[in-house]
Amino acid sequence: xxxxxxxxxxxxxxxxxxxxxxxxxxxxxxxxxxxxxxxxxxxxxxxxxxxxxxxxxxxxxxxxxxxxxxxxxxxxxxxxxxxxxxxxxxxxxxxxxxxxxxxxxxxxxxxxxxxxxxxxxxxxxxxxxxxxxxxxxxxxxxxxxxxxxxxxxxxxxxxxxxxxxxxxxxxxxxxxxxxxxxxxxxxxxxxxxxxxxxxxxxxxxxxxxxxxxxxxxxxxxxxxxxxxxxxxxxxxxxxxxxxxxxxxxxxxxxxxxxxxxxxxxxxxxxxxxxxxxxxxxxxxxxxxxxxxxxxxxxxxxxxxxxxxxxxxxxxxxxxxxxxxxxxxxxxxxxxxxxxxxxxxxxxxxxxxxxxxxxxxxxxxxxxxxxxxxxxxxxxxxxxxxxxxxxxxxxxxxxxxxxxxxxxxxxxxxxxxxxxxxxxxxxxxxxxxxxxxxxxxxxxxxxxxxxxxxxxxxxxxxxxxxxxxxxxxxx
Ligand SMILES: [Zn+2]
Numbered sequence: 418x419x420x421x422x423x424x425x426x427x428x429x430x431x432x433x434x435x436x437x438x439x440x441x442x443x444x445x446x447x448x449x450x451x452x453x454x455x456x457x458x459x460x461x462x463x464x465x466x467x468x469x470x471x472x473x474x475x476x477x478x479x480x481x482x483x484x485x486x487x488x489x490x491x492x493x494x495x496x497x498x499x500x501x502x503x504x505x506x507x508x509x510x511x512x513x514x515x516x517x518x519x520x521x522x523x524x525x526x527x528x529x530x531x532x533x534x535x536x537x538x539x540x541x542x543x544x545x546x547x548x549x550x551x552x553x554x555x556x557x558x559x560x561x562x563x564x565x566x567x568x569x570x571x572x573x574x575x576x577x578x579x580x581x582x583x584x585x586x587x588x589x590x591x592x593x594x595x596x597x598x599x600x601x602x603x604x605x606x607x608x609x610x611x612x613x614x615x616x617x618x619x620x621x622x623x624x625x626x627x628x629x630x631x632x633x634x635x636x637x638x639x640x641x642x643x644x645x646x647x648x649x650x651x652x653x654x655x656x657x658x659x660x661x662x663x664x665x666x667x668x669x670x671x672x673x674x675x676x677x678x679x680x681x682x683x684x685x686x687x688x689x690x691x692x693x694x695x696x697x698x699x700x701x702x703x704x705x706x707x708x709x710x711x712x713x714x715x716x717x718x719x720x721x722x723x724x725x726x727x728x729x730x731x732x733x734x735x736x737x738x739x740x741x742x743x744x745x746x747x748x749x750x751x752x753x754x755x756x757x758x759x760x761x762x763x764x765x766x767x768x769x770x771x772x773x774x775x776x777x778x779x780x781x782x783x784x785x786x787x788x789x790x791x792x793x794x795x796x797x798x799x800x801x802x803x804x805x806x807x808x809x810x811x812x813x814x815x816x817x818x819x820x821x822x823x824x825x826x827x828x829x830x831x832x833x834x835x836x837x838x839x840x841x842x843x844x845x846x847x848x849x850x851x852x853x854x855x856x857x858x859x860x861x862x863x864x865x866x867x868x869x870x871x872x873x874x875x876x877x878x879x880x881x882x883x884x885x886x887x888x889x890x891x
Pocket of ligand 1: 482540
């Protein structure tokens with residue numbers, strides 16, 4: 418959206434303008450910052466300055482060759498224009514070595530509008546030959562910290578108005594290269610101020626000190642949404658009130674720290690260490706390829722569970738009884754252990770699942786694991802007999818339909834789907850088709866045709882091979 422191309426701006430009533438502006442501010446880009454509104458005409462200028470909430474949104478992306486001298490002043494001016502009470506929404510990203518855009522979808526963050534990899538002029542030497550590195554990330558990291566201090570204000574004055582914070586200070590490789598793997602106290606210091614209005618917090622690539630001097634986010638009474646991507650912080654803020662939790666640990670730095678800390682613990686009022694409970698949690702998304710999580714053992718409100726990795730990551734004991742309302746399960750399958758551990762840890766919860774989403778998250782660690790996957794997936798399908806809808810990518814739906822048409826031993830004598838029709842759909846964007854409980858093998862083959870997935874008429878060997886389900890090269 419570029420307001421400078423609009424004509425007849427002066428004819429729009431004042432109150433209409435003040436409704437449009439916050440939308441523009443929420444969609445700002447480095448090319449079209451919110452300040453563009455001030456340049457359109459005098460009436461827009463007046464109207465924009467009159468609406469404080471327009472200036473309370475900060476979408477700051479720092480890439481190669483950022484305009485470091487201009488950005489701090491813009492942030493300070495905006496804070497002044499935002500008045501005294503408007504809640505502040507902050508997105509502060511270091512994009513210099515942003516290499517994994519996938520997590521943005523996983524954690525319901527906004528999709529980046531800036532291409533993460535740009536050609537940096539500092540990467541060419543005098544002869545025009547390209548080198549692999551530049552110093553931009555060092556500058557960007559320092560600049561992010563500077564911006565965060567401005568946005569915090571003196572003694573955390575502005576932190577009291579923070580409503581949402583999305584913070585990506587650097588890439589993880591940068592932390593390793595700069596030997597910042599024991600945390601940067603400058604960041605921890607800012608993040609230890611009280612944030613009484615913070616609802617949503619998403620932090621990527623932050624490793625706190627082993628023994629933190631500045632405990633983070635101790636006062637976040639209304640926080641309900643927390644996403645931690647390759648982070649380690651000492652204690653989960655406001656765990657008791659969280660409704661959404663997304664955790665991703667894929668980098669060895671985060672995993673190493675996890676081994677030394679117990680993020681799921683907290684001290685109770687008597688000072689005794691207790692497992693954290695998450696009694697309000699509705700959505701849990703976990704991407705932990707190599708790890709299991711300890712507790713919480715009870716998730717009484719959990720409706721949606723999204724798992725990506727090699728196993729069910731919560732502790733086994735009594736887990737079934739403690740997820741009484743699970744209705745949506747989404748599985749990124751990259752190992753036969755994931756369906757196997759679900760079938761053994763939460764069989765009772767699986768019986769209540771209404772919608773199932775399965776997608777390929779390989780490559781598989783071994784040929785054996787790949788061959789075993791359908792055998793364990795069929796057990797999960799057999800347990801999810803309340804299923805009403807089954808979605809997935811074309812590869813995994815091909816496996817599912819083969820399982821329904823030709824169930825492997827020892828499940829061949831029991832039905833895979835329950836007694837109601839199930840709606841099938843290929844994601845993303847495929848059309849839906851129903852499968853009736855009375856359907857026979859020919860109906861399943863017809864369904865595979867309609868969904869345009871591999872026909873169950875193929876052998877298991879060719880299904881697994883032709884779907885290019887991969888194995889990690891030895
Ligand atoms: Zn650069």
